[in-house]
Amino acid sequence: MHRKQFLKTSCSFCVLASAGFFVSTLPSCATAILFKNKDNKIAVPVSFFAKNDLQIIRTREAEFDIALRKEKDGSYTALLLKCTHADNALTSTGNSFICTLHGSKFDIEGLVTKGPAVHTLQKYHTQVISDHVIITLQ
Ligand code: FES
DSSP states (O other), X not given: OXXXXXXXXXXXXXXXXXXXXXXXXXXXSSEEEEOXXXXXXXXXXXXXXXXXXXXXXXXXXXXXXXXXXXXXTSOEEEEEOBOTTTOOBEEEOSSEEEETTTOOEEXXXXXXXXXXXOSOOOEEEEEEEXXXXXXXXX
16 A cells, blocks of 8 residues: 555544544445444445445444435435334335335335325435545434
């Protein structure tokens, strides 16, 4: 590794570590298990999206997963995988999200495509900082 690349990588890690972010992934699992920091933010490495534009993010503290999708323009969309009908966990099919409790379906944008749910999925603000997507849980 060249000195410049080493410094860039090391500094990125230090910035995130000082912000309280820690990452733990299971290489054989499609779901990344991450930690939120004291500011209710989750840092997801951009490298997670090298092969797949959709990642399912799980935090140890949260009841529901988050679907984080890379858009064609390079931005990211974060959707809470909690059914808006009666708060059941949703399952990703890769291009939609389904609720096994009463059958609601949501498209990749979080819009309802089949009821009984009528409200879109909750979205979180995202921004890219230092090779990581930061999801703000507010
Ligand atoms: S809780 Fe999801 S459809 Fe009822």
